[in-house]
Amino acid sequence: MSRNEHIYLDWNATAPMRAEAVDAMRDAAVNWANPSSVHAPGRGARGALETAREEIAAGLGALPDQLIFTSGGTEAASLAMQGVAADRRFVSEIEHSAVLAAAPDAARVPVNANGTVDLRALEALLDGRPALVGVMHANNETGAIQPIAQIYELVNATGGKLFVDAVQTAGKMPLPPADFLAVSAHKLGGPPGTGALIARCATGLSALQKGGGQERGQRGGTENLPGIAGFAAAVSACRRGWLNDAAARRDRLETRLRAAGAHVFAADAERLPTTSMIRMPGAQAAMQLIHFDMAGIAVSSGAACSSGKVAASHVLRAMGIAEAEAAEAIRVSTGWSTTDAHVDAFCDIWERLAARRKAA
Numbered sequence: 001m002s003r004n005e006h007i008y009l010d011w012n013a014t015a016p017m018r019a020e021a022v023d024a025m026r027d028a029a030v031n032w033a034n035p036s037s038v039h040a041p042g043r044g045a046r047g048a049l050e051t052a053r054e055e056i057a058a059g060l061g062a063l064p065d066q067l068i069f070t071s072g073g074t075e076a077a078s079l080a081m082q083g084v085a086a087d088r089r090f091v092s093e094i095e096h097s098a099v100l101a102a103a104p105d106a107a108r109v110p111v112n113a114n115g116t117v118d119l120r121a122l123e124a125l126l127d128g129r130p131a132l133v134g135v136m137h138a139n140n141e142t143g144a145i146q147p148i149a150q151i152y153e154l155v156n157a158t159g160g161k162l163f164v165d166a167v168q169t170a171g172k173m174p175l176p177p178a179d180f181l182a183v184s185a186h187k188l189g190g191p192p193g194t195g196a197l198i199a200r201c202a203t204g205l206s207a208l209q210k211g212g213g214q215e216r217g218q219r220g221g222t223e224n225l226p227g228i229a230g231f232a233a234a235v236s237a238c239r240r241g242w243l244n245d246a247a248a249r250r251d252r253l254e255t256r257l258r259a260a261g262a263h264v265f266a267a268d269a270e271r272l273p274t275t276s277m278i279r280m281p282g283a284q285a286a287m288q289l290i291h292f293d294m295a296g297i298a299v300s301s302g303a304a305c306s307s308g309k310v311a312a313s314h315v316l317r318a319m320g321i322a323e324a325e326a327a328e329a330i331r332v333s334t335g336w337s338t339t340d341a342h343v344d345a346f347c348d349i350w351e352r353l354a355a356r357r358k359a360a
Ligand code: PLP
Pocket: 012, 013, 071, 072, 073, 074, 075, 096, 098, 136, 139, 140, 165, 167, 168, 184, 185, 186, 193, 194, 195
């Protein structure tokens, strides 16, 4: 029985673990051994690790030896942004903090008002010379899908390398063209604390975490076999059929809330069908979150809360949204077990709260 009794509309933060992943983790824990040990149990663990690697690679559309297992998306982003040799680094303004913090000196590529990377600005920044460029596949706050194919063309034409943070899209959409991609198990039904860097380009990557030579010397440390087994089972359990229902549900939700006064961010962009960033005029996001939480609904805001102060989302600010408006935005994100009834319950409460704010 889960302790989580809320209606869960915060899937971009983390997804529930698939039953298949829980079973695979239990099996790997029972059949424990160090995959680097030469004895029979160790060889068994090595076999399980390589089977999981093949399963994940096949499910995501990569080659097994392109996978470097990490502790998640954050470490994969660090490995790419810090481990790939480059004279110049660029990242988009709307990257997750995992990427921004991994490349603090990188020049920032601006985005358009709809939350997608400004291709002309990127081209001007590149100025015909190579660079390591980091751009996410879909934004975790607005769901805006980035023009990765065009970005890859631009970066490739200048002899540079492209890193794509595909944490929000892996298992939902085919991976885009890129030299390096970050994926994370806990966003697609696997356990937290497991992920991978997919290195399509083998050259020029140096390990940040050295040690025992695991992962072909690119990431030292005993592999998290239970986590990786859960990751593999979750990837194999991924189906994309539910995303059509998610798109219809998202459209219904947004139509309903717009009629009640909502503004939907990045509405003009192609978006993940599971993500809506919505502003309720006159209502601080923190207040909305508490209200929804008390009503038994888990959502989140784009705002980062630190030391009691709520800072407006850097993603919305990069899109040119005024700070006061950005501070009124919350994010609804759905997943494979979200139902119409969940979304309706959210809309009912949103409408009632908005009506109260208007009347106040
Ligand atoms: N990148 C994006 C776009 C994310 O949404 C997240 C998680 O919130 C991460 C990276 C970090 O992944 P992990 O939690 O596996 O470190």
